[in-house]
Amino acid sequence: MTVIATESLSKRFPRVTALDRLSVDVGPGVTGLVGANGAGKSTLIKILLGLSPATEGRAEVLGLDVATKGGDIRERVGYMPEHDCLPPDVSATEFVVHMARMSGLPPAAARERTADTLRHVGLYEERYRPIGGYSTGMKQRVKLAQALVHDPQLVFLDEPTNGLDPVGRDEMLGLIRRIHTDFGISVLVTSHLLGELERTCDHVVVIDGGKLLRSSSTTDFTQTTTTLAIEVTDTDDHPDGTRAVREVLHARGIDTHDGSGLPGAGHILLLTADGEETYDLVRDIVADLGLGLVRMEQRRHHISEVFKDADDARDEERKEAVGHGG
Amino acid sequence: MAVEQSPARTGEQTRIHNIGYRNYDGPRLGRAYARRSLYSQSLRGAYGLGRSVKSKVLPMLLFVVMCVPAAIMVAVAVATKAKDLPVDYTQYAIFLQAVIGLYVASQAPQSVSRDLRFKTVPLYFSRPIETADYVRAKYASLASAMFILTAAPLVVLYVGALLAKLDFADQTKGFAQGLLSVALLSLLFAGIGLVISAVTPRRGFGIAAVIATLTISYGAVSTVQAIAFDQNSTDAIAWLGLFSPITLIDGVQTAFLGATSSFPGEVGPSSGEGVVYLLVVLGLIAGCYGLLMRRYRKVGL
Ligand SMILES: Nc1ncnc2c1ncn2[C@@H]1O[C@H](COP(=O)(O)OP(=O)(O)O)[C@@H](O)[C@H]1O
Ligand SMILES: [Mg+2]
Numbered sequence: 001m002t003v004i005a006t007e008s009l010s011k012r013f014p015r016v017t018a019l020d021r022l023s024v025d026v027g028p029g030v031t032g033l034v035g036a037n038g039a040g041k042s043t044l045i046k047i048l049l050g051l052s053p054a055t056e057g058r059a060e061v062l063g064l065d066v067a068t069k070g071g072d073i074r075e076r077v078g079y080m081p082e083h084d085c086l087p088p089d090v091s092a093t094e095f096v097v098h099m100a101r102m103s104g105l106p107p108a109a110a111r112e113r114t115a116d117t118l119r120h121v122g123l124y125e126e127r128y129r130p131i132g133g134y135s136t137g138m139k140q141r142v143k144l145a146q147a148l149v150h151d152p153q154l155v156f157l158d159e160p161t162n163g164l165d166p167v168g169r170d171e172m173l174g175l176i177r178r179i180h181t182d183f184g185i186s187v188l189v190t191s192h193l194l195g196e197l198e199r200t201c202d203h204v205v206v207i208d209g210g211k212l213l214r215s216s217s218t219t220d221f222t223q224t225t226t227t228l229a230i231e232v233t234d235t236d237d238h239p240d241g242t243r244a245v246r247e248v249l250h251a252r253g254i255d256t257h258d259g260s261g262l263p264g265a266g267h268i269l270l271l272t273a274d275g276e277e278t279y280d281l282v283r284d285i286v287a288d289l290g291l292g293l294v295r296m297e298q299r300r301h302h303i304s305e306v307f308k309d310a311d312d313a314r315d316e317e318r319k320e321a322v323g324h325g326g
Numbered sequence: 327m328a329v330e331q332s333p334a335r336t337g338e339q340t341r342i343h344n345i346g347y348r349n350y351d352g353p354r355l356g357r358a359y360a361r362r363s364l365y366s367q368s369l370r371g372a373y374g375l376g377r378s379v380k381s382k383v384l385p386m387l388l389f390v391v392m393c394v395p396a397a398i399m400v401a402v403a404v405a406t407k408a409k410d411l412p413v414d415y416t417q418y419a420i421f422l423q424a425v426i427g428l429y430v431a432s433q434a435p436q437s438v439s440r441d442l443r444f445k446t447v448p449l450y451f452s453r454p455i456e457t458a459d460y461v462r463a464k465y466a467s468l469a470s471a472m473f474i475l476t477a478a479p480l481v482v483l484y485v486g487a488l489l490a491k492l493d494f495a496d497q498t499k500g501f502a503q504g505l506l507s508v509a510l511l512s513l514l515f516a517g518i519g520l521v522i523s524a525v526t527p528r529r530g531f532g533i534a535a536v537i538a539t540l541t542i543s544y545g546a547v548s549t550v551q552a553i554a555f556d557q558n559s560t561d562a563i564a565w566l567g568l569f570s571p572i573t574l575i576d577g578v579q580t581a582f583l584g585a586t587s588s589f590p591g592e593v594g595p596s597s598g599e600g601v602v603y604l605l606v607v608l609g610l611i612a613g614c615y616g617l618l619m620r621r622y623r624k625v626g627l
Contacts, residue, residue, distance in 0.1 A: 049452055051451055051452070071357060071454045071456070074452060074453055074454050075354060075356070075453075075454045078452075079449075079452035081445070081448055081449065081452075083445055083448075084444065084445055085444065085445045085446055085448060085449050086444060086446070087440060087441075087444045087446060088444065089377065089378055089381075090376075090377070094376065098363070098367055099449060099453075101359075101360065101363040101367075102360045102363060102364065102449075102450060102453045102455065103354070103360070103453050103454070104353075104354040104355045104356050104357075104359055104360055104453075104454060105350070105352070105354065105355070106352065106353060106355060109350065109352050109353075113350060116347075116348060120347060130378075146449065150350065150354070151349055151350035182346070182347050183347040183349075184347075184349070
């Protein structure tokens with residue numbers, strides 16, 4: 001079953017191509033849409049909601065064509081925008097009831113579901129107070145509640161962790177997971193932080209400059225593996241210490257990536273750690289070569305690095321383009 | 327007995343402890359219902375209902391100010407057994423135009439600027455409704471709120487007139503003409519107020535701009551009309567009225583609704599000229615609607 005399908009979907013603005021022949025299929029579950037700022041994530045959501053016409057290509061949401069069935073789609077999906085969207089002078093309850101009615105729920109059902117939904121997102125007594133006095137975390141919950149109140153089949157969450165502190169972020173991610181496991185609602189959630197979503201999502205789609213970088217299931221590696229980043233010193237024997245380590249690792253059949261595009265690229269080696277053995281192995285190799293180990297750290301949070309390989313070149317290109325733009 | 331009690335208790339317990347997610351499989355009433363909901367929410371909001379106590383003060387106060395003179399007139403008419411009301415139904419809104427202006431200046435921005443300022447508009451458009459639904463609901467709700475404001479005192483006058491046993495047919499006709507006139511006025515003023523307010527997310531600017539538009543246009547028109555009257559160019563007086571909202575309404579009701587013109591020397595437009603007035607009013611209403619549609623198509627998400 002496909003929840004979202006796009007086929008060579010493009011969106012061109014006068015000065016930028018926001019989406020570039022994007023073809024992707026998304027199934028039920030929690031799907032992360034990851035990409036740097038300006039990658040085209042919000043643009044894709046607007047097209048999927050049937051609010052902004054694609055320049056080229058086609059897209060379907062829940063089997064409905066976005067070009068012709070926008071209204072039907074919007075009745076079945078929920079949307080949490082990335083920006084603030086809450087009036088400060090009304091209470092969460094009043095606001096969510098109103099948005100429920102805007103989704104077509106009769107008054108009594110709107111009130112009942114508002115109470116339920118606010119409770120599910122973790123808002124209790126405070127829901128009767130004006131939203132203006134809420135913390136960022138509470139506001140994000142209200143935004144989430146209005147997207148869920150009409151019990152959609154699918155929700156689009158645009159950067160829901162934006163502006164949250166680490167604790168708030170973990171709570172939000174936990175909530176997002178529950179939207180699927182407990183509520184049975186499929187989720188498309190975006191983030192510009194590469195890797196933040198890997199534990200939450202069943203599937204991650206990475207886009208960059210409007211192009212698809214990779215679309216794959218996260219279960220493959222997140223359960224068993226983490227990415228290890230290593231940085232070593234150079235010595236007279238080994239003027240390029242990084243390279244020396246890489247060669248030994250390759251000889252032992254362990255793949256590495258060079259983390260290009262990231263700070264310190266070229267001096268950092270990334271490899272997939274299968275467990276404690278990998279740490280020991282790296283430590284031994286570095287010691288055997290007589291190099292100093294500057295760092296060896298877990299990088300669970302850089303899913304992109306696991307993905308990159310083949311796309312390094314393309315990424316490099318884009319980075320340059322961005323550099324010129326800024 | 328015990329057998330009967332236990333299922334009841336279990337039911338209660340599950341109700342209390344069941345905090346699991348429930349799916350909704352009730353009716354989804356769709357776009358027209360959503361539009362009506364937005365209409366009624368906005369209409370209530372125009373009188374501060376469902377909003378803070380503070381936001382109720384001004385609209386309620388203005389409503390009272392609109393009705394009190396009518397109540398006094400009626401009381402006097404009943405007490406003195408007068409032969410007629412001291413004011414025509416059609417004149418009432420013209421007399422109290424400042425109150426009406428203040429109302430639209432305060433409520434038009436509250437209706438639309440807030441949604442723009444707090445970026446709630448994209449949330450509306452992420453639901454089944456479309457631009458036209460939003461614009462119609464907002465336009466209709468403010469026009470209705472203004473109709474309530476302007477028609478309520480007419481109802482007071484009419485009821486009073488009947489209590490004072492004034493001529494029924496006469497009063498009913500006057501009342502109906504008054505209602506038609508304020509309906510037109512409500513549509514025109516709501517449109518102008520909304521178009522101006524929808525330009526800016528800043529409520530204060532909206533209020534100032536609406537007041538300025540209404541008072542400057544009326545001030546300019548009545549000044550030039552007074553000059554024209556001094557110079558006996560009565561033709562010009564009638565045409566000048568086309569350039570401010572309240573004189574437009576005055577012109578239409580003078581030509582078609584049996585009103586006495588409030589122009590200097592009571593020189594209102596003839597029925598021929600009145601057609602132009604009516605066309606301008608309808609054109610402005612349609613124009614305001616068109617501008618609002620254009621504005622909100624751009625806002626999108
Ligand atoms: N309405 C618009 N007009 C012109 N350019 C736009 C518009 N919306 C987005 N863009 C551009 O499209 C690109 C993708 O934007 P967006 O989808 O918002 O990225 P993301 O959500 O991934 O940060 C950006 O370069 C952005 O400047
Ligand atoms: Mg975005």
